[in-house]
Amino acid sequence: MLTKTEWQFCLEEIGRMFPDAHCELVHENAFELLIATLLSAQCTDVLVNRVTADLFQKYKTPDDYLAVPVEELQQDIRSIGLYRNKAKNIQALSFMLLNNFGGVVPEERDTLTTLPGVGRKTANVVVSNAFGVPALAVDTHVERVAKRLGMNRWKDSPLAVEEKLMRWTPREQWTETHHQLIFFGRYHCKAQRPNCPECPLLQVCREGKKRMKVNES
Secondary structure, eight states: OOOHHHHHHHHHHHHHHOTTOOOOSOOSSHHHHHHHHHHTTTSOHHHHHHHHHHHHHHOOSHHHHHSSOHHHHHHHTTTSTTHHHHHHHHHHHHHHHHHHSTTOOOSOHHHHTTSTTOOHHHHHHHHHHHHOOOOOOOOHHHHHHHHHHTSSOTTOOHHHHHHHHHHHSOGGGHHHHHHHHHHHHHHTSOSSSOOGGGOTTGGGOHHHHHHHHHHHO
């Protein structure tokens, strides 16, 4: 397993590789980010941004999402996976925002997770990017990188990954680390073809060393 010292080395190297890592979901406010992150579940940010370019022109407020039949909203997001369920959740959370929070997106993670369709990962993304609260959202990229490096066991849950990342990463770096791990997983340590031969983390990476041995044999 990876040691804490090795993890600090990984943080520094990934930071050097992706110093400008950021949230790639296009948004102008907390409500748009909430909708975009909900839509991004099991879907690429590129596709979400393509859909929200028109969606956010048509729908500006929770009231706007409730002013149309759910079938119309489904059509507007049809190219996104699980669009029926996501449309239903968007309308349900819009209703809850209006009735429980005065139409304003709450700033606390635990409160956000009470909204329909909003899990811990989505809530972490919103509080960190919209409100500047340090958070370490664990998506598929972050989870894959942590497990390949050997920081976590393959059977660990996303919550277990998040908890260890938070323990081993300085709190003020949580949000920055989240973005850099996503960029590292999205553009370098890819799901199908990780770039192990040119990886600066190879010397400490459990999966990388195993893959390179296979390539050498």
